[in-house]
Amino acid sequence: MTYELYYWDGIQGRGEFVRLALEDAGADYVDVTRVPGRGTGEMLKLMDSTDEAHVPFAPPFLRDGDQIVSHVANILLYLGPKLGLAAKDEASRWFANGLQLTITDFVAEVHDTHHPIATSKYYEEQKEEAKDRAFEFVTNRIPKFLGYFERVLAQNPEGSGHAVGSDTTYVDLSLFQVIEGLRYAFPKAMRHYEPQYPALLKLHGSVKARPNIAAYLASPRRLAFNENGIFRRYPELDIEP
């Protein structure tokens, strides 16, 4: 069965965390809104359905036959075992899901650096507040979150090469994407901070070198970061820590 991923076309956004898992596993999937003849309309129709019992609030969501699963962490929890990207034992799976939810929170904070007041308004309408929020983000939130993930790697009893256990899980792939996104959006801040997080950077490098990930990153399926996504490069928000 082909997995159907539904997400906004044209951006990496939150969908990218799911794509990385599907790509790493070489899974059979389609990005519905990018399929000629299907597109965003099909996604919106499903979201607006008045008889679908398990209607999703927002993209991304995954359809696997009759099963609809929404929210990144939920999708990855669902796909993890099927793609061979889940933690091995149950105790570690609860931990992995907690980590993924911390990543979710961090990504929401990244979004709010350019939209601190209203998602319904343009960045240009909230630039001043965005500068203040980005100051807080760069000064306090980046080190708080990255420092936590670095600790998680350092305290992994099975070695600092992975977030959970001794093998690659979807959490590792998501941490790679977090570093990629931060480097795009906050290059100055990241140059300052990176030396403090050696394990995280090593993990980023090892994920990037995984054959299926490397092939994906080099393919047209990997969209470039841009200023419609979650991670946006606005130089005025890339504050010197």
Place this chain on the structure above:
Amino acid sequence: MTYELYYWDGIQGRGEFVRLALEDAGADYVDVTRVPGRGTGEMLKLMDSTDEAHVPFAPPFLRDGDQIVSHVANILLYLGPKLGLAAKDEASRWFANGLQLTITDFVAEVHDTHHPIATSKYYEEQKEEAKDRAFEFVTNRIPKFLGYFERVLAQNPEGSGHAVGSDTTYVDLSLFQVIEGLRYAFPKAMRHYEPQYPALLKLHGSVKARPNIAAYLASPRRLAFNENGIFRRYPELDIEP
């Protein structure tokens, strides 16, 4: 085994979504930071641990023997089957987790109405921005989220009395808490909106009348809402829709 819930003392906050499930099920649990002789120090010590493999990023987290589970939705996913508050079939459990994650996002937006710029600063230092963010929240976000939850109830093939299936799940308890919190923080806005969400209000009433919930709400274990929590009553943010 006694469940140990770790959360900031003195507020309902995010911990309350877990408490409601534990209380409804009559589970054996302790609220660690409120136990004389234990307190917040014990929670912080665990969070600061340099050898705990499954260290949590932030409260709330739950300890069940050796298992630590963090993040509200993760804790409820873990506790659901143990407390008899999970959806019956697997397909519905994925949907329930998605709903709980939508509630998580909504609660984060409630928090940001009074802290749009910096969690490290006082509300008083971001009052102007809070007014703008609360305007967006009251005007667009309350109806978007409550409208979605109302649809979920209306489209439940087993009847609009529950979010998932034909029985009470932890999602119902959380929706009760969302309504309680919004009524506390945004009474004017809620008086305006409530008539639009009859199924949600009926669910709120039926949860409130559940014997264990009623007993809990009348007990000293249920703290009052206050201006240190997530749902805060600042009249200047309670905008007329």
